[in-house]
Amino acid sequence: MSFQETLTAQHRACDAEFAKIEQAAHRKDWAAAISTMQAFVDDTEAHFHYEEQTLFPALEAVAPMAAGPTAVMRSEHAQMRELFGELQAAIGRRDARALVDAAETLFLIMQQHNVKEENVLYPMADRTVAHGLTVRLEGRKGVA
């Protein structure tokens, strides 16, 4: 599988987990919201970790012009991590209004970030990064 297919599938899987958090909060099932939030954070962090530690350095090595865009992507990861904390705090307080607010902000950041990666960075990675990296990526099971 290509970077595009694998990493886009991870985005969709994280989206689905995010929706489950909102669904749980919507029906006031806070126990489910806490467990789904943890799964969402774990999987999203694993995805970020792979990109930051493996994919982005590999891209920057073969295409130095990618350094600016990957810096933007890292910065957006940091923004999302900050919002994970707010979302977790809202769930911890059983505060539905704060959750809706933090969730909406995080979700829009996630979506515009994903579109940029899926439209530009992943196709670029498929064209330029060595095949060996792709094979190792396919070996990861715990991310998505």
Next chain:
Amino acid sequence: MNLGGLSPDKAPPVEAPLTLFYLMPFFLCLAGLTLAWQGDQVMASRWAPAALATTHFLVLGALAPVMCGALLQMSPVLLGAPYPRVRLVARLTAAGLGLGGVLIGGGFLLSLPGMLLSGGGIAIAGLLVFLVGSFRALSAASGRRETLWAVRLAALALAVTIALGLTLAMVRYGWLQLPQHLRWIDMHVAWGLAGWVGLLLAGVGMEIIPLFYISPAFAAGLKRVLPFAVIVLLLLVVGLPGLPPSLAQALWQWLVSVLFVVHLMYNANALYVQKRRQRPRRDANLWLWQLSHVAVFAAFFAWVFDASDSLLGVLLLGGGVSFVIGSLMKILPFLTWLDLQQRRVAGGHMQVSLPRLRALLPEALANGVAWTLGSAMVATLCGAFAPYLTTLGGILLIACAVLLAYALVRAAIIRRGVIAQFSPLGQPSGGV
């Protein structure tokens, strides 16, 4: 590979789309005033000066600026295609649409040919700036092919619409003769509504509806075929004035029906994917989008049952405005927040906490905009049977415009306040 859309220095400044967004409440207010003042004439005939003025206030002043502004902002993200000199493009487009829209509407209302034509020239100049920017941006775009083609063909439809509009303005005042000139007016309306407005909203909608609500994707065949099907049908419309009038009329009926069916496939698919969304909450954005889809269905039935052109116009323009305002309810707080967040990170002001999206646009305010717009549409439609209700429709549209203006100004004031906290002297470092 074009990486321009991802470069931090190529991200469009928030002022560019906002410059265009600010026009919308002003022109909604002008349209509302015209409806409240001469609503009976608007509903009596599409040819009434008040009907023509209202239509152009809505299309040039309310719909076009937000569509252009949203495209300036979304193009780098969705299509990897940043606009060149985006602030200048935004300002010139806003100036052209703002001044041109007022003069065209005023020209129709006051029957002043010079005012109408000068307004047309100014609006076209503004739109040409946008089209030149679009051409340069879209020629280097690398985003999803279907969306890219929908946007490209919508831009083509805009170019054809304004060329036809200028031609018709000259015909109206006897400076040019055209055979079957009413057919040319229909052509102008078809290219504007089904081409520019319909194609852009459908093309972008098929991308952002699944994105915003975590819903299934639109049918792949529909995404591929819709933009080309619409343009082919519109090209066939261009050939009608050369045919004998009775044949042209029969073909026109058939072509419009097929155009409706193509757009209904999009609207039906949109309602389906929204129904199957994973995000559970309904917000003003979703209400307004669904209102727009239902309005297109209602317009189709109005067409099939030979309802008045005015009724059809209220449904189609109301549907377009509804989709655009719905999108604005999502875009406005997010763009404001994103701009503040980028300034906060770039300046290292991590101690400054940012307002949340709901603080930038409270839910009650967004719902108020949605309810007043929906009520204005219903009251104006009922005006076809009880003319005094168009006055109520106009007043409700003015109320919608006031709430929308308040939402825009409120977000701008909050943004300035936060930017002031970033500056060591406590002064805002960027415009609103």
